[in-house]
Amino acid sequence: MIEQTIRLWRIPEQTIDLSALQIKIDILHARIKHIAQAHRHTRFATSLAAEDMVVTDAIATTGLPIEVFTLDTGRLHTETLQMIEQVQSRYGLHINPIQPASGDVAQYIAQYGLNGFYESEDAKKACCFVRKIAPLNLALVGVDAWLTGQRREQAVTRGELDFEEPDTARGMTKYNPLYDWSESEIWAYIQSRQLPIHPLHHQGYASIGCEPCTRAIRENEDVRAGRWWWLQKESKECGLHVTPAAVVKVVKDSTPVTSAQSVFPVASSTTAFTETSPLRNDYLDWLEAESIYIIREVVGQCANPAMLFSGGKDSIVMFHLARKAFRFGTREIKLPFPLVHIDTGHNYAEVIQFRDQTVARTGSKLIVGHVEDSIRKGTVKLRKPTDSRNAAQATTLLETIAEYSFDALMGGARRDEEKARAKERIFSFRDEFGQWDPKAQRPELWRLYNARVSTGENMRVFPISNWTELDIWQYIAREKLDLPSIYYTHKREVVQKNGLLVPVTDITPKTPSDHSEYLDVRFRTVGDISCTCPVASTAGTPEDIIRETALSQITERGATRMDDQTSEASMERRKKEGYF
Numbered sequence: 001m002i003e004q005t006i007r008l009w010r011i012p013e014q015t016i017d018l019s020a021l022q023i024k025i026d027i028l029h030a031r032i033k034h035i036a037q038a039h040r041h042t043r044f045a046t047s048l049a050a051e052d053m054v055v056t057d058a059i060a061t062t063g064l065p066i067e068v069f070t071l072d073t074g075r076l077h078t079e080t081l082q083m084i085e086q087v088q089s090r091y092g093l094h095i096n097p098i099q100p101a102s103g104d105v106a107q108y109i110a111q112y113g114l115n116g117f118y119e120s121e122d123a124k125k126a127c128c129f130v131r132k133i134a135p136l137n138l139a140l141v142g143v144d145a146w147l148t149g150q151r152r153e154q155a156v157t158r159g160e161l162d163f164e165e166p167d168t169a170r171g172m173t174k175y176n177p178l179y180d181w182s183e184s185e186i187w188a189y190i191q192s193r194q195l196p197i198h199p200l201h202h203q204g205y206a207s208i209g210c211e212p213c214t215r216a217i218r219e220n221e222d223v224r225a226g227r228w229w230w231l232q233k234e235s236k237e238c239g240l241h242v243t244p245a246a247v248v249k250v251v252k253d254s255t256p257v258t259s260a261q262s263v264f265p266v267a268s269s270t271t272a273f274t275e276t277s278p279l280r281n282d283y284l285d286w287l288e289a290e291s292i293y294i295i296r297e298v299v300g301q302c303a304n305p306a307m308l309f310s311g312g313k314d315s316i317v318m319f320h321l322a323r324k325a326f327r328f329g330t331r332e333i334k335l336p337f338p339l340v341h342i343d344t345g346h347n348y349a350e351v352i353q354f355r356d357q358t359v360a361r362t363g364s365k366l367i368v369g370h371v372e373d374s375i376r377k378g379t380v381k382l383r384k385p386t387d388s389r390n391a392a393q394a395t396t397l398l399e400t401i402a403e404y405s406f407d408a409l410m411g412g413a414r415r416d417e418e419k420a421r422a423k424e425r426i427f428s429f430r431d432e433f434g435q436w437d438p439k440a441q442r443p444e445l446w447r448l449y450n451a452r453v454s455t456g457e458n459m460r461v462f463p464i465s466n467w468t469e470l471d472i473w474q475y476i477a478r479e480k481l482d483l484p485s486i487y488y489t490h491k492r493e494v495v496q497k498n499g500l501l502v503p504v505t506d507i508t509p510k511t512p513s514d515h516s517e518y519l520d521v522r523f524r525t526v527g528d529i530s531c532t533c534p535v536a537s538t539a540g541t542p543e544d545i546i547r548e549t550a551l552s553q554i555t556e557r558g559a560t561r562m563d564d565q566t567s568e569a570s571m572e573r574r575k576k577e578g579y580f
């Protein structure tokens with residue numbers, strides 16, 4: 001009997017002239033330096049396979065500030081997890097493990113089964129989406145370039161690779177610094193520098209991936225033959241290296257995942273899923289669910305509630321949540337409370353126009369309290385007509401609450417905006433004078449809210465208090481919410497003062513000594529013209545703003561509000577006096 005021995009792929013013997021290789025190494029280092037110099041924030045995705053070890057070594061050798069992460073899919077080989085430890089300790093660098101959202105994984109398993117990817121290509125694509133692509137999008141928030149260890153030779157799908165490629169869907173650049181390296185050169189580099197080698201490379205694995213989808217290959221097989229071996233050659237990609245738009249299309253066309261939203265815009269890991277999808281965005285969904293619960297609690301507990309609505313982005317999100325809270329299936333109903341706006345008379349026209357259009361479109365009831373009326377009555381006194389009316393809003397607000405006997409007023413304030421707001425409870429009790437006492441707040445254990453008030457007292461309620469500015473923009477992108485145009489980049493005449501860009505308007509005219517200029521700006525927050533400033537920005541879409549917000553070091557009010565800069569405690573003082 002003739003016994004056939006299967007010969008597995010083996011690490012190539014070193015046959016390369018090392019002096020020739022040195023030229024390639026120098027070029028590689030020059031490429032890495034070019035990437036680090038050309039971009040503010042760059043990350044490298046490693047699978048711990050041979051190519052990725054070469055890139056890791058080059059990053060460590062050049063000492064450039066490129067962060068390293070790995071997609072910890074939850075299905076990696078034990079050997080891969082051990083390699084992470086080994087590489088971290090050899091180079092003293094941190095490999096950030098980016099994991100899929102547990103809710104998405106659970107829903108994938110419920111729909112397809114743990115190893116459903118063997119059953120169909122669609123199920124494989126959905127698994128790779130949940131475990132790899134969505135986490136990759138999360139890993140790339142806030143960066144402007146990323147690197148891979150891909151080579152042209154590796155697969156038919158990689159034959160056209162270049163060093164630099166536009167990752168247009170994510171609005172960044174992708175680099176493949178090893179695109180023109182051969183397999184022999186990779187292994188010569190590894191052996192000459194004695195780099196750690198993934199143990200599976202010694203067991204016939206030419207490529208490293210998830211444990212159930214990767215196997216050893218035979219000698220002379222294609223190096224990617226061990227990846228998803230049950231599929232066609234052309235399908236041997238997980239989607240990480242095709243454009244996100246294409247991935248969405250693939251997922252959309254082939255699985256019950258129904259959203260065609262861009263993969264990138266929402267940093268949460270399940271960006272492409274809508275509320276009708278069986279696979280959902282657990283992070284934004286949790287925030288949404290909490291806010292809807294709070295809004296329903298207000299309606300359930302309070303006799304005469306209302307919701308503040310200015311036409312600003314936070315109130316637009318809150319209004320959208322309220323409409324979801326009281327919707328029957330797909331049928332919209334009128335909100336069981338009116339909207340209230342305290343109009344200082346010094347608002348941006350675009351915002352007031354948007355407010356009125358929204359109210360008309362949705363058939364909502366809007367009550368407007370005018371600061372002008374308070375001025376006429378004498379309850380608000382200004383030194384001159386152009387004085388800021390921002391603080392005066394509190395008086396008009398209290399008058400409006402009294403006039404309509406509101407016992408609860410929902411507002412779009414968030415904890416991350418300002419430190420006084422961070423102190424406040426979700427249900428914030430106000431006494432009969434509308435005052436807030438930060439030392440006498442009601443506990444909110446286990447999300448049990450106490451909205452009981454006596455006549456004349458009221459509650460201010462903040463359904464989106466736990467959201468951050470980034471969450472707001474991710475939600476706006478996900479839900480495709482319209483906003484007033486001034487939230488996006490536009491040219492505006494401004495004067496630079498005290499680190500702020502003060503807009504030149506009738507209410508804030510420039511003085512003879514001011515030097516004004518026209519800059520590309522957008523508003524992060526909108527309020528009274530007298531105290532709201534734009535920021536320099538060319539961001540024209542929610543996706544652009546998500547990227548800017550992820551990088552920003554300053555809170556939105558810190559960057560834009562003159563009123564919050566007058567003293568450390570200006571917001572807290574105003575809140576104690578009745579401000580929302």
Ligand code: SF4
Pocket residue numbers: 073075117124125127128129131132209210211212213238
């Ligand atoms: S490689 Fe396999 S286990 Fe890993 S994410 Fe893709 S289908 Fe799922």
